[in-house]
Amino acid sequence: MAGEGEEMVKNKQVIFRDYVTGFPSESDMYISSSSLSLKVPEGSKSVLVKNLYLSCDPYMRILMEKVEANRDFASLTPGSPVTGLGVAKVVVSDHPEFKKGDLVWGPTGWEEYSLIKKPEAFFKIHHTDVPLSYYTGILGMPGTTAWAGFSEVCSPKKGESVYISAASGAVGQLVGQFAKLMGCYVVGSAGSKEKVKLLKNKFGFDEAFNYKEEHDLDAALKRYFPEGIDIYFENVGGKMLDAVLINMRVNGRIAVCGMISQYNLKQPEGVHNLMHIIPNRIRIKGFAAFDYYGQYSQFLDQVLPMIREGKIVYVEDIVEGLENAPGALIGLFTGRNFGKQVVLVAKE
């Protein structure tokens, strides 16, 4: 019920213009502003949140096309704000489990304030001695992806050889560090000299290379894995996957949570070397972090101490302001980001 005494605020938004084909650009989004009443319908069990940090994730490109709804996501809606994961603070709540001031992370809108109709999808944030932005990354979906993907999907063993593509990104940097902590030999690839340095010097990878400087990916992999790869953490797809398939060891495992090289292609590249999975008994498994959200508190119990004790580090690339969000998202696909890409909307 609109009425006297209610507080109105300006609500800046990043609007999704229309479905995208091929490579996306900043102009597929635009900034708009509306005004908003700081209230939620009574009995709606909704909450109104102020968005603090927004997460730029590669999967978002997929939702810029009209895709069949699945249990994880729906496509973006042309003319409506971009949706994604973020960290937010509850401003008004009609839900018994959330109260004003609660910090949460989960699905929200690319705007200053969002009305959340199903706040049950939020995780409450109880630990604020670590940067809040971490809940878009190491302590959010990418962290869960890396942790569950490595420990559950890859079935790693001490001493095994692990290869990670897109290794300096939100997920890859963590997989590499988890693998090192387990006593694996870890090699990562990334798209610039600086990222390669980061992998070796900051994250402690055994080796790293710039895939853009390798005209023969097969030869590059043979250089770093003369005896083959036990575990491949796949973020890339296409030619990289083809090169990996001919370098896997017997009983190797490939965990697939993304194929960023393919998202902007009208027709995905063909993968030609799948036959190699037969003699080498390779297991390839697609997975999504959501399947492991039930283990989130166990995940926090393991990873929070690692962060506090400095056993694991996390590099973020934080841009400030909603108006810079479209560029930050598009930058993921040219590799402009240096670490996990985050957008700072407001400081509490």
Next chain:
Amino acid sequence: MAGEGEEMVKNKQVIFRDYVTGFPSESDMYISSSSLSLKVPEGSKSVLVKNLYLSCDPYMRILMEKVEANRDFASLTPGSPVTGLGVAKVVVSDHPEFKKGDLVWGPTGWEEYSLIKKPEAFFKIHHTDVPLSYYTGILGMPGTTAWAGFSEVCSPKKGESVYISAASGAVGQLVGQFAKLMGCYVVGSAGSKEKVKLLKNKFGFDEAFNYKEEHDLDAALKRYFPEGIDIYFENVGGKMLDAVLINMRVNGRIAVCGMISQYNLKQPEGVHNLMHIIPNRIRIKGFAAFDYYGQYSQFLDQVLPMIREGKIVYVEDIVEGLENAPGALIGLFTGRNFGKQVVLVAKE
């Protein structure tokens, strides 16, 4: 030691001419004859066997190219007899575990008599109330492939939807019957009307179709699996796999023991729809029957009673005479065989 009194026999052989590129032909093999002394070197632990049945299997095409040796197989040797799996009878033995008259199955040569230097690779045949030829099929490598591939690799559950390509072949016909016995919905594809009838009428598949008559494999799969496929038993690869990938259900499983459509291509076809494994959490697993040979006696304990009680049937396509072996092998790649392809060399 050659000497007086030793028995000499004529030994007809199928000789592999030279490495093959592209589609193989009968002329890649030729018939030759030599004479052989029916003895084995003393202290060699070898055995000399008389070959009874030889198995024609799709994997043999791979060994007609020069491939890197792996733990399962080596390439064929130009100028030497074709090698493969077969049923044989021990004629002379210098090995303590084998004696004259023993029936065995395992790796042997495409010839009337073979000197086997490592008879440890043989399985002894103890049950002869079933056709001996079965040890090239339902009770040999293809049977183990179907049994282990379905029960261990596919993790099947009652009521699930199972699709089998090359379904009337040595492996496919068994996977379908195992799946029916478990209470699954089973659809198979094959390459002729007669084979489709066989699948439905003899093997009890719920549905079957002729893939050669389907210009749109995706549409065909949607017709038989409107709610998607839980388990795909992959024998084919290429376009078939691409069509299956977009029809798999969440948490679907693909067991891969062969990709016969790809073996004769200089460059394997590209598979474009691998990205679908992410939202649908698909598991793809390459495997080989050899890995399950340790469970062979358990396999026999389960499958022999099924055969005796008529719960499972097996269709073989038996040609007579070594001189017809090259044609039988090549026929696998044009789909000429009707059921498991076997060559009868001698009746004990």
